[in-house]
Amino acid sequence: MRASTSDGASTPRRASGRARARRAVGRAEATARASASASARGDAGDARFSFRRHEACVRTTLRERCGAGLVDARVSDAFAVRANAKRGVTTTTEAWSSRRLRRVRSTYVDGGEGAQIYNCAAYPACEACDAPVFGVDLICVGVGAARKILIGVDLQPMSRDRDYNDAYVPKLLKLRDGGALSACAEALNATTPSKKFYEDATYFSRGMFFARPALANEETMARSLDVVRAYLDVWLDRLDEAEREAEAMDGACKFGLSLEDVRRCVLTEASAREAQDAHDAWQLKHDPAIAMFASWYGEEWARDFAETVLFPGARG
Numbered sequence: 001m002r003a004s005t006s007d008g009a010s011t012p013r014r015a016s017g018r019a020r021a022r023r024a025v026g027r028a029e030a031t032a033r034a035s036a037s038a039s040a041r042g043d044a045g046d047a048r049f050s051f052r053r054h055e056a057c058v059r060t061t062l063r064e065r066c067g068a069g070l071v072d073a074r075v076s077d078a079f080a081v082r083a084n085a086k087r088g089v090t091t092t093t094e095a096w097s098s099r100r101l102r103r104v105r106s107t108y109v110d111g112g113e114g115a116q117i118y119n120c121a122a123y124p125a126c127e128a129c130d131a132p133v134f135g136v137d138l139i140c141v142g143v144g145a146a147r148k149i150l151i152g153v154d155l156q157p158m159s160r161d162r163d164y165n166d167a168y169v170p171k172l173l174k175l176r177d178g179g180a181l182s183a184c185a186e187a188l189n190a191t192t193p194s195k196k197f198y199e200d201a202t203y204f205s206r207g208m209f210f211a212r213p214a215l216a217n218e219e220t221m222a223r224s225l226d227v228v229r230a231y232l233d234v235w236l237d238r239l240d241e242a243e244r245e246a247e248a249m250d251g252a253c254k255f256g257l258s259l260e261d262v263r264r265c266v267l268t269e270a271s272a273r274e275a276q277d278a279h280d281a282w283q284l285k286h287d288p289a290i291a292m293f294a295s296w297y298g299e300e301w302a303r304d305f306a307e308t309v310l311f312p313g314a315r316g
Contacts, residue, residue, distance in 0.1 A: 049216040051118035051138045054228050055108055058120050058136060062104060065236055066122075069099035079309045084296045088112055091293070093309055100125055100239065102276065105309065116140045119289070123276050123313075124239055129267040130164055131242035132157050132205070133279060134235040136228055140216055149216060151188055151224045153231045154208040155238065158275035164266040165205060168238045172207025172231070181209070181230055184223040188213045203279050280313030287311075 063070065073095035083090040089111040097103050102123040109117035118138045124131035137152040155172065157165055175181045176190070184190075188211035193204070209227050213220040245263045267275060284290075284306055294302035307314065 048113065049140060049221065050110075050116045051108070051140075051221070051224075053221065054136065054138060054225050055106065055118050055120070057225060057229060058122075058232060059106065061232055061236075062101070062122060066098050066100040066239075070096055071098070072096045073103070075309060078301075079305050082297055082301070082305075087296055089115055089296050091296075095309070100128070100243075102126060102273075103312075107310070111141075114141065114143055117289075122235075124242070126269045126272040126276070127246055128239055128242040129246050129265040129269055129272045130159075130167065131239045131272075132168065132235070133203075133276065134232065138224060138228075147216060149213045149220065151211040151213065151227065152193070152208065153227050154205055155231065155235050156203045156279065157205050158203075158272060158279065159266050160202065161266045163264075167241070167263075168234060169205050169207045171234050172205065172209075175230055175234070176207065176209055181227055184226050185209070185211065187219060187223045188227070203282055277313035277316055280311035284311040284314040 075093050075095055079093055081090065081092050089109060091107065091109045093105065093107045095103060095105045102125050104120070104122045106120040107118075109115055116138075117140070118136065120134075120136045122134040124133070132155040135152075135154050135156050137150070139150040140147065142148050155168055157169075159165075176185055190209065190211040193208065193210045209231060211224075213224070242265075246265055246269075248263075249265050287306070287310070289310075290302050290306045293305060297305075
């Protein structure tokens with residue numbers, strides 16, 4: 001079932017939903033800040049670096065805007081929470097779906113000062129044929145001079161077709177390059193992604209925000225949260241548009257109306273599903289996080305986790 005997308009009635013509901021989401025996100029972030037501050041008091045001093053606020057922002061916003069018909073996907077106990085006490089690392093994962101979203105999968109790695117990682121992928125329902133996948137990859141690993149931080153946020157294209165990408169990539173470029181996020185780009189040391197992982201750009205857009213901040217501090221947390229919020233807003237707007245476009249095209253075809261004034265969808269529902277599954281298959285083959293999980297929890301667990309939880313579409 002596709003969400004209502006007629007211009008007359010749904011626009012006020014979306015505006016109201018966005019306002020509610022903003023308020024809910026504010027409350028969730030305040031709670032996350034208070035929790036971090038409380039856990040860090042005493043010998044620890046300032047609240048430690050983490051991406052918990054980002055996790056709260058994405059979860060709350062998606063559930064507010066896309067939560068109708070929400071169904072929690074059962075992640076088996078073996079994968080929902082996994083800990084390595086010796087290494088001091090715990091990985092938690094949740095997944096769910098709704099009428100508007102085929103699947104949302106969120107994974108957080110908490111390794112104290114040595115590892116803070118947040119990864120989330122939101123797949124639109126295939127009825128919204130031309131909507132991209134929303135992806136967040138925030139990584140902080142190592143300590144001292146060996147610490148590495150990576151900020152990656154993108155609306156991952158399910159087609160390289162020009163019309164498909166022109167529907168949203170220019171908005172991302174405007175945001176990132178001289179727009180509302182230009183200060184964030186400068187502060188976070190935005191750069192070009194390494195070709196080691198991104199040489200095949202099939203599932204990454206030209207508007208991807210990629211940065212390697214120098215410091216694990218409050219500014220990096222705040223600026224990267226601004227990026228996540230902004231890209232999430234663009235993605236939700238594109239999801240709204242893609243739903244309207246698919247409905248308009250369906251209606252025109254059903255009633256034999258002219259397609260002259262209708263944006264033709266690049267993908268069909270079937271090809272959108274195939275593209276999302278192909279995306280998972282590519283990620284399963286290339287994602288360097290699988291090796292990292294293997295170092296913590298063993299190769300067998302990491303491979304099973306990747307195939308059944310991280311990228312289940314690879315199974316077809």
